[in-house]
Amino acid sequence: MSAAVSIWIVTLLGVASMVVFHLFITSTFPLAVPLEWNILFGFIAVALFAGYPNGDGYSIFDFSEPWMLPVFAAALLFFPVLGNLRPDLVSFLPSMRQYAGNWASAVWTFKPGADQKLEAAGMPVGLHTEQLAALDIPRDVRKIMIDLFVAWRSMHSQGRGLISVLRTYLGDEIDRREVWEGETGANLLLGWNFGDGHIHGIRFLEALRERCDFEPGEFVVAWVESQPVHRSHQEWFVFDGALGVTLRGTWQVADCVAEQPWLPNGPIPLEVTWQSGRAGATK
Incomplete structure (x- = not known):
């Protein structure tokens, strides 16, 4: 089995796991949860990771402008890091602490x-x-x-x-x-x-x-x-x-x-x- 086939199988297994994960959350109808997010992210898992796999030039290292990678990484990490260190300054949503039972x-x-x-x-x-x-x-x-x-x-x-x-x-x-x-x-x-x-x-x-x-x-x-x-x-x-x-x-x-x-x-x-x-x- 070639390396490309192995990577593709791992990708499909990961996509299937994420879809099942979000379908399970949706099936439980939890209180006060925006279930449309779970439907959306289940779809995104298929569209992005199966539709645009890393091996076809869509990995995080394939930016046409390399300077964009640290900028995006810093932007995505800023609020979760700040929100976990200083939760009084940031809502639990951008802090990525939602539904952890730990919020104001x-x-x-x-x-x-x-x-x-x-x-x-x-x-x-x-x-x-x-x-x-x-x-x-x-x-x-x-x-x-x-x-x-x-x-x-x-x-x-x-x-x-x-x-x-x-x-x-x-x-x-x-x-x-x-x-x-x-x-x-x-x-x-x-x-x-x-x-x-x-x-x-x-x-x-x-x-x-x-x-x-x-x-x-x-x-x-x-x-x-x-x-x-x-x-x-x-x-x-x-x-x-x-x-x-x-x-x-x-x-x-x-x-x-x-x-x-x-x-x-x-x-x-x-x-x-x-x-x-x-x-x-x-x-």
């Missing part, structure tokens, strides 16, 4: 009735409970449906950390609050979120603080940045809708991974790095 996220909590104040921020739709009530869904079922999003977040390691922060900060009062996944809150106010917690980060929270006239403790958020590739911890903060950021700290990702989603052993260990003098006034 948040959990929102409200005292009973305080979520109504979101209407002052120009919310274009009704609250979750109002939308579900319009579908004649029973009250108890509505509550479960909203809580499912928080349960889903707790399946990721940072969700266990966020609930640990809120449980430590609010104590048993968290059981008397409305608890939302941050992405669903952003959906109500912005119309979309795409899963990146930077969209509903500190600037967004400060905008709500200016518009909604919350009292101290009515609206409390735990927010976390994704884990940089070279560190073992994540940085989080607590935001009060009247007071701003009241607490900052870190947790070890290994502690989140080791714990069960429902935190049977209580909150994971947290390290507080900064505390506002009014942090205790929010409860």
